[in-house]
Amino acid sequence: MTRYSAWSLVRAGFAGQRTWGPAWRDATPRKRYQAIIIGGGGHGLATAYYLASRHGIRDIAVLERGWIGGGNTGRNTTVIRSNYFYPESSRFYDFSLTLYEGLSRELNYNIMFSQRGMWSFAHDRHGVEMLRRSVNAMRLNGVDAEYHEADEVQRRIPGLNPSPRFPILAGLLQPRGGTARHDAVAWGYARAADSLGVDIIQNCDVTGFDIRGGRIVGVQTTQGDIAAECVGMAVAGHSSVMAERAGFRLPIISYALQAFVSEPLKPVFDTVVLAPSTGTYLSQSDKGELVIGSGLDLFPSYAQRGSLPVLEHTAAGLIDLFPQFSRVRLLRQWAGIVDVVADSTPILGESPVKGLYLNCGWGTGGFKAIPGGGFCLAHHMATGEAHPLAAAFSLDRFRTGALIDEAAASGIAH
């Protein structure tokens, strides 16, 4: 594998950029592996990478039904932040953000992480109180957070409507928040895992499980049966479908979440904004597209396309905040199927089947969690024990009642 550097770029430049090899091998599955990861999204690929790099387990296959990053990882709006409320979530998401801060270097792959700051607004008195509470909670949890009054918000955010339908009374800024290139996160982990010996197998649909005496011994796939000592599953919106094949249910509902991009513009917007009044959020990609998102299509769905009412609502929300974008054309609209749980907290760790581990429940906000989720699942699979940062995210919390109700607490979409 070529190490990417300024020098390798220049050298390849002299050869007309025709010397680059593939970034990972297109592997064909062997009969048996020590560990199998189902799902070649960010979480699956990161799990494989950390198993190999931190725990020395290299006999691993990542099985992906389509192409890697073709699920939510390649469909999301790439906002990275750790503005949660409860200590368990703050610790975990801030750890993940910290891993992101060093990720380009660690993977030798430019994930274009831009810490341009992330704003969320308050639109009424209660919103202001909630925002102050969030800032205080974040600070108590050791996460960077700033509270700003309306005039400072207006001063700092370019082009923000001074008198929108829902007035902006205050803003919470997480300066370390930002965006990254989603594909690069998948590809960077894939390349780094591959170079440590991990087999990345695409077009390999896992159709069933081999379970003996309550313990997983392998999986059935469209490329044949493969034996494994342990299996990690990171299939996002398809978690319930896979669980059914393994004989259990999950506390998950799958919904379509939409996003939109505009035609590319010159740089006009240098931060990330979320307006709870309409649920609309906005950033601008390095290509110049405005990247726009909002809430779920609120009925269960496995169709990777969204419905028009949400599109209309989102467009209205955007134009209320930034009237000057009213004549910008949308280039693309799409949706991903997200795995929503009642408390908006992930499920990480053991499943009812021994040796089969879960990484799911990220809902609308698991891109920011990819390094942390992969790190903690790898720890659990390698050592048999939950990583302290993820111990509270067990499936068992739904039985014990120890929910971490971020859905209500942090007052923003996840």
Add this chain to the structure above:
Amino acid sequence: MLLIECPWCGPRAESEYRCGGESPIVRPADPAATDDAAWADYLFYRDNVKGLSFERWHHRFGCGLWFNIARDTVSHRILAIYGITDPRPVLGPGA
């Protein structure tokens, strides 16, 4: 956009409705005698089917009626609409 046939009002746009989730979900008859796992199952665990799914809908910005829909969660085709206390309809393979 789904076009949903309210049993009372007739066909109306999706945006007038709210989906109330899988149906039927039956509350355990004797909560005190129900263990934590069964209670969690009742509260949180769902089939979350890819394909034919049975769910309650509410004509929220209309007549206010609750009723049931059989819907395909991939194609979003609505295969049956039935009363809130009616049993799940039996749908043939050609439905």
